[in-house]
Amino acid sequence: MVRMRLxxxxxxxxxxxxxYALGRPDAExxxxxTANYRMTFDIVxxxxxxxxxxxxxxxxxxxxxxCAAGKGTFGTDELVGRIExxxxxxxxxxxxxxxxxxxxxxxxxxxxxxxxGFRVTWGPVxxxxxxxxxxxxxxxxxxxxxxxxxxxxxxVLTPIEITGSWKISLVALFLCMIVSGLGKTGFHWRAALIxxxxxxxxxxAALITGAVVTPLLLPWLPGRPFSIKGAIAGxxxxxxxxxxxxxxxxxxxxFPALASFTALNFTGATTFTSLAGVKREIRIAxxxxxxxxxxxxxxxxxxxxx
Amino acid sequence: MxxxxxxxxxxxxxSCGICIDVCPHGVLAFGEGRVRVxxxxxxxxxxxxxxxxxxxxxxxxxxxxxxxxVIRGALQGTAPDCGCGKGDCxx
Numbered sequence: 449m450v451r452m453r454l455x456x457x458x459x460x461x462x463x464x465x466x467x468y469a470l471g472r473p474d475a476e477x478x479x480x481x482t483a484n485y486r487m488t489f490d491i492v493x494x495x496x497x498x499x500x501x502x503x504x505x506x507x508x509x510x511x512x513x514x515c516a517a518g519k520g521t522f523g524t525d526e527l528v529g530r531i532e533x534x535x536x537x538x539x540x541x542x543x544x545x546x547x548x549x550x551x552x553x554x555x556x557x558x559x560x561x562x563x564x565g566f567r568v569t570w571g572p573v574x575x576x577x578x579x580x581x582x583x584x585x586x587x588x589x590x591x592x593x594x595x596x597x598x599x600x601x602x603x604v605l606t607p608i609e610i611t612g613s614w615k616i617s618l619v620a621l622f623l624c625m626i627v628s629g630l631g632k633t634g635f636h637w638r639a640a641l642i643x644x645x646x647x648x649x650x651x652x653a654a655l656i657t658g659a660v661v662t663p664l665l666l667p668w669l670p671g672r673p674f675s676i677k678g679a680i681a682g683x684x685x686x687x688x689x690x691x692x693x694x695x696x697x698x699x700x701x702x703f704p705a706l707a708s709f710t711a712l713n714f715t716g717a718t719t720f721t722s723l724a725g726v727k728r729e730i731r732i733a734x735x736x737x738x739x740x741x742x743x744x745x746x747x748x749x750x751x752x753x754x
Numbered sequence: 755m756x757x758x759x760x761x762x763x764x765x766x767x768x769s770c771g772i773c774i775d776v777c778p779h780g781v782l783a784f785g786e787g788r789v790r791v792x793x794x795x796x797x798x799x800x801x802x803x804x805x806x807x808x809x810x811x812x813x814x815x816x817x818x819x820x821x822x823x824v825i826r827g828a829l830q831g832t833a834p835d836c837g838c839g840k841g842d843c844x845x
Contacts, residue, residue, distance in 0.1 A: 515836065518800075518817075552776035552802035553816070570775045588775070595778040674821075716820025716836060719778060722756060722799035723817025723834070726824055734825070 461486040462510035467534040471500035475541045483508040495575040517554030524556045531564045546571045595719045602663045605717045609659035624648040630752040654703045658710025675733035678711025679704045701744030709737045757797025759815035766811035773803035
C-alpha cells in the first residue's frame with residue numbers, strides 16, 4: 449500500500465480484468481463493478497469482507513475509477529464487452545450491476561441496459577458506505593452521494609506529488625549545482641557542492657510547500673485557485689526562511705513561483721476543479737510562473753557573476 | 755464561474771432523478787416536481803449528469819480539471835493527457 453501511494457513501479461499494480469468471487473456468491477448474489485487498479489480492488493475486497501458477492505473488474509489500465517471514467521476506459525464499451533467476455537449472464541440470474549458513483553462520467557447507465565440487459569445501480573461514492581447502501585435496499589443518503597476532500601484524504605495523495613516529480617527534481621539538482629558553481633573567476637566545484645546543496649534544499653522546500661503544505665492547508669489558504677494558494681504559502685514560507693537565514697532576491701521570486709506551479713498541478717488529484725476553470729487558471733498562472741522563474745534565475749546567475 | 759455550461763431542457767426532462775444520483779457535488783435537486791439546479795457554484799462540469807440523462811435533457815461542456823494533464827497536452831500539442839496507464843501517473 450505504501451509503495452503504491454509512493455507510485456513505485458506503479459504500472460505493475462494492476463489486477464487482471466474479469467469476474468471475481470468474494471466469499472461464496474451464488475446466482476442471486478450482487479455484482480459490483482470496479483477498476484483494475486490493484487489498490488482499488490484491494491480496498492473493495494477488504495471493505496466488503498464477509499459479504500458474498502461477485503466483483504466484475506474492468507480493464508482500466510491500472511487506473512482508479514474516477515480518472516479512468518474521465519479517460520473513458522471505465523466506460524460503457526468496456527463494461528458491455530466485459531459482461532460478454534466473462535459470461536456474466538450465465539453466472540447470475542438477476543440483471544443488476546452496482547457501479548461506483550464516480551464511474552458515472554464514463555459509463556452511460558441506460559446504454560448499458562440497452563446493450564447488455566443489465567441495469568446499472570449507482571452505488572455510493574465511497575466503498576465503505578456500500579454495506580449500508582445495500583442494507584437499505586439500494587438507497588443512498590445525500591452524504592453518500594457527495595465527494596469529500598478531508599485532511600486525511602488530501603494527506604494520502606501528497607507522496608505521489610513528490611515522487612512523481614523526480615525527473616524535474618533531478619534537473620533542479622543539476623541546475624542548482626551549475627549555477628552555484630559559477631563565479632567571476634570561473635567554475636568552483638566547492639561552491640557547486642556546498643552552495644548547490646543548500647540551493648537544492650530550498651528547491652525541495654518549495655516543492656514540499658506546493659505539493660504537501662498547500663494541499664493540507666487547502667481550506668485555510670486564501671483564494672480559490674490552487675495557484676494563488678500555492679503562491680501565498682510560498683511567499684509566507686520563503687519570507688519566514690529569509691528572516692532567519694537571508695536567501696537573496698532570486699529565491700523570493702523562484703520559491704513562490706515553484707510552489708505555485710506545484711500546487712496548480714495538484715488540481716488533478718481533486719474532484720473539485722472543472723476543465724474550463726483549470727484552463728483559465730493555467731492561461732493566467734503559467735506565464736506568471738515563467739516570468740517570475742526566469743527573472744529569479746537571471747538574478748541568481750547575475751548575482752554569482754557580479 | 756463554475757458550472758456555467760450546465761443547462762437543463764425542461765421540455766425533455768422526465769424527472770427520473772438519475773442526474774441527482776450521479777452528481778458528486780449535490781448540484782441538482784428536485785423542486786416543484788422537476789429537476790432544478792440547486793447549487794451551481796459547486797458544479798465542476800464533470801459531465802456525469804449529462805452522460806446518464808436518458809433523454810438528453812442535460813447538457814454540460816465536460817472534462818476533468820487536471821492541470822497536469824492540460825499542461826502535458828499543451829506541451830505535446832494534443833488534448834489533455836495525464837499519461838496515466840503508460841508509466842508515470844497522477845493518482
